[in-house]
Amino acid sequence: MKIHEKLVKPVMEAKYLNVENTGRYRSIIRLFYINYEKLKYWMYQEEVYDELVQDPYFASYTMEQCQQDLAALKEWGNLATIQDTRRVTSIEEFKNKKFRYQLTETAVEIERMVIRLENLFIEGSSLEPTLLERLRIALTKMEDMAEEDTEKIYGWWNDLNNDFIRLNQNYQDYMRELNSVKAEEMMKTKEFLIFKDRLIEYLRSFVKSLQMNVTAIEQSLKKVKPETEKYILEEVTAYEMSIPRIEMERDEQQIYERMAGRLENIHNWFVGINGIDSEAIKVFDTTNEIIRKITRYATRLSEQVNSGANRREEYRKLAEMFARCKDIEEAHKLSSVVFGIEKPIHFKGDFVRETESINSGVYDEKPQEVTVTPRIRNYREKTKRSGVIDRTAEKDAVRRAMVERLARERELLESYIKDGRLEFSELPVITPQVRDVFLGWLSKGLESKSQRAKTEDGKVYRIELEHSEKTCTLDCTDGTFRMPAYSIIFE
DSSP states (O other), rough: OOHHHHHHHHOGGGGGGGGHHHHHHHOOOOOOHHHHHOOOOOOEHHHHHHHHHSSGTTTTHHHHHHHHHHHHHHTSEEEEEEEOOOTSSSHHHHHHHOOOEEOOHHHHHHHHHHHHHHHOOOOOOOOOHHHHHHHHHHHTTHHHHHSSSSSHHHHHHHHHHHHHHHHHHHHHHHHHTTSSSHHHHTSSTTOOOOHHHHHHHHHHHHHHHHHHHHHHHEEEEEEEEHHHHHHHHHHHHHHHSSSSSOOOOOOHHHHHHHHHHHHHHHHHHHTTTOOOOOHHHHHHHHHHHHHHHHHHHHHHHHHHHHHHHHHHHHHHHHHHHHHTTTTTHHHHHHHHIIITTTTTOOOSSSSOSSSSOOTTTTTOOOOOOOOOOOOOOTTOOOOOOOOOOOOOOHHHHHHHHHHHHHHHHHHHHHHOTTTTTEEGGGGGOOOOOHHHHHHHHHHHHHHHHTTTEEEOOOOOEEEEETTTTTTEEEEETEEEEEEEOOEEEOO
């Protein structure tokens, strides 16, 4: 995008829409626009004043205010003036400069835009499947257009662009209406069920047209040669430049780029680029989603309408059907059809079954009891009161067993200590438990700066290593490993 002077320049012609006394300015511009559509392009100040004062809004309006308003609109570029010398009968009248006023081209376009904004929610949009067919026919002729004259190419190009713009804008507006808050609220009312079928049929006809035409359009666009596209764009640009336009600066390169951009947008809308789905595919998906949404709302509404109906006769009929069953087996089968398939209810849990057979039914096994608790925050199960049980004997037994076990372990450990020394190099095959105790003592002593520590029962010891290079092999029941030949000396 190139930033040019016109883009950053303020649009003074739109100033009258949001200033003090905007009601007066807008009324004057609207009066000029109404006369413009009637092919009356010029108006005098007196004519403007006479028209305005007929409305109660301008009851206190004066000729001086009218002159000031017209002058302001002229200064902002909304009105063009020309001095009327035909009615002059004296030099004094010529000096007073009676002007005729006319809307400028910019003001006309701004007022058209304002009118469209005013009617934005009044004019209904629609989906026109015929536009897709017209686009398909037009794009099929694209390759042949290279052989036509410039005027015919320009007419074909305008029709193609107008149809594409209408298709795109109408679809977007219609989808916006269906996704609006108002539509959401309307879909929740019972009145929606009346025209639900017509709306779905209308959308499906558009989807059908998409399916029939989009593929053909895509194939037609892929067949067009780049040289043909370039030639058509050049011819359209040349014809556009040949049209005489007053007070309008035109850049041929800018016009060509604009035309090329439009053709590229049409191509991307139907074909897509770089593996990304085309806009037509997105339109197809969006329309189908709208249809599904409408169907869901309609189903929900139908359920709500029928939920309050009196089902007494239905229940009576069911009761009669169950009463006519020959035995319990036939009643089970009827129950599975009436209740089981339509809305089954299952309880999940860690139940203890009598058998794991898959052929065993719920009627063959004993019933399970499930205690259901209230689902509230402050619910607590009732506690049962009971006396304090004396467990002194059990505790004493556990304590004695622990003391005996520790004594046996201590006796076992001391059996490896000879003359107050525990030599790792002289140890026999030991169990992993004994090894872990000895290595724990060794680790605790090495972590101390003085190489001294205490065992669990309070014995003080120190660590010695006579030769730092000397190693030994410690044999255990679960394997062997080599380590420095440390000695633990008890004091």
